[in-house]
Amino acid sequence: MVEMPVIDREKCNGCGLCVSVCHCQALVLVGDVIMTIETEECGWCTECEAVCPTGAIRCPYEIVIEES
Amino acid sequence: MAVEIELLKSIPYFSGLSPTELEAIKQHIFEKSADKNELILLEEEPAEAVYFVVSGAVKTFKTSAEGKEQILCIIRPGESFNDVPIFDGGPNPASAIAMSPITLYGISKTDMETILRERPSIAINIIKVLAERVRHFVSLVEDLSFRHVIGRVAKLLLEYATDHTGPDKEASPKPRLTQQEMAAIVGTAREVVGRSLKALEEEGAIKIDRHRIVITDKKALEEMVEASS
Numbered sequence: 001m002v003e004m005p006v007i008d009r010e011k012c013n014g015c016g017l018c019v020s021v022c023h024c025q026a027l028v029l030v031g032d033v034i035m036t037i038e039t040e041e042c043g044w045c046t047e048c049e050a051v052c053p054t055g056a057i058r059c060p061y062e063i064v065i066e067e068s
Numbered sequence: 069m070a071v072e073i074e075l076l077k078s079i080p081y082f083s084g085l086s087p088t089e090l091e092a093i094k095q096h097i098f099e100k101s102a103d104k105n106e107l108i109l110l111e112e113e114p115a116e117a118v119y120f121v122v123s124g125a126v127k128t129f130k131t132s133a134e135g136k137e138q139i140l141c142i143i144r145p146g147e148s149f150n151d152v153p154i155f156d157g158g159p160n161p162a163s164a165i166a167m168s169p170i171t172l173y174g175i176s177k178t179d180m181e182t183i184l185r186e187r188p189s190i191a192i193n194i195i196k197v198l199a200e201r202v203r204h205f206v207s208l209v210e211d212l213s214f215r216h217v218i219g220r221v222a223k224l225l226l227e228y229a230t231d232h233t234g235p236d237k238e239a240s241p242k243p244r245l246t247q248q249e250m251a252a253i254v255g256t257a258r259e260v261v262g263r264s265l266k267a268l269e270e271e272g273a274i275k276i277d278r279h280r281i282v283i284t285d286k287k288a289l290e291e292m293v294e295a296s297s
Binding site: 003015017020021042043044046047049050051053055058059060061062063064065066 | 233284
């Protein structure tokens with residue numbers, strides 16, 4: 001399973017800005033609902049989160065210590 | 069596509085204007101479209117127009133001599149950019165790039181002067197927009213000037229990291245954080261967190277692997293925290 005941005009459907013107003021900035025077609029607007037499509041192409045650029053006017057998209061980071 | 073009055077109404081510059089006034093302003097507006105990743109403005113070039121985003125999103129940014137980018141603002145539908153040079157006569161203060169396919173409305177510098185002369189009442193709306201912009205930038209300058217922001221980001225990373233190297237490596241994972249949440253915790257802007265993470269990665273203290281921030285040099289982060297406290 002590929003980690004993907006998380007959408008809060010209650011906050012999402014279906015404006016589609018996230019879809020338009022996405023570099024890899026990982027987000028689609030179906031009616032007025034945003035869906036994510038699992039893809040390895042998603043490089044976690046977080047532009048969808050940055051552009052969202054309602055804070056409905058989250059691109060959370062897992063923080064780990066793995067000293068080399 | 070014709071300029072739409074309904075869209076004009078939603079632009080703060082023109083709020084409260086009558087349909088007749090909006091019709092008059094419409095005559096001064098030109099439309100511009102751009103593809104995703106297309107450069108719309110280049111900083112220091114002569115300024116020609118103020119732009120309003122109709123659809124899509126635009127990012128304004130400055131580039132350092134070393135090629136580093138600092139995001140200034142993300143402009144969404146209804147919002148404007150390149151306002152300042154239209155009024156102070158200087159060059160474009162920042163570059164702007166389309167984050168998606170976009171449609172813009174533009175008003176040239178000379179047309180804006182005409183509009184202001186004919187309808188001085190919209191100056192109040194423009195002052196409000198510029199005042200909000202000043203407030204945003206004052207806050208950004210404050211954040212970027214404080215050297216210890218990077219130390220605070222380093223501290224947060226250490227606090228929220230799941231340690232795969234220590235004795236508690238089986239401990240339950242810590243909550244994941246977005247850049248927005250990191251900004252809220254550290255008390256800074258999202259743009260500053262993005263820049264701090266990049267700087268930490270360049271210094272070799274962390275590695276950003278898609279949705280994972282891997283702390284590769286814990287000691288370096290601890291020293292940064294120490295230096296900033």
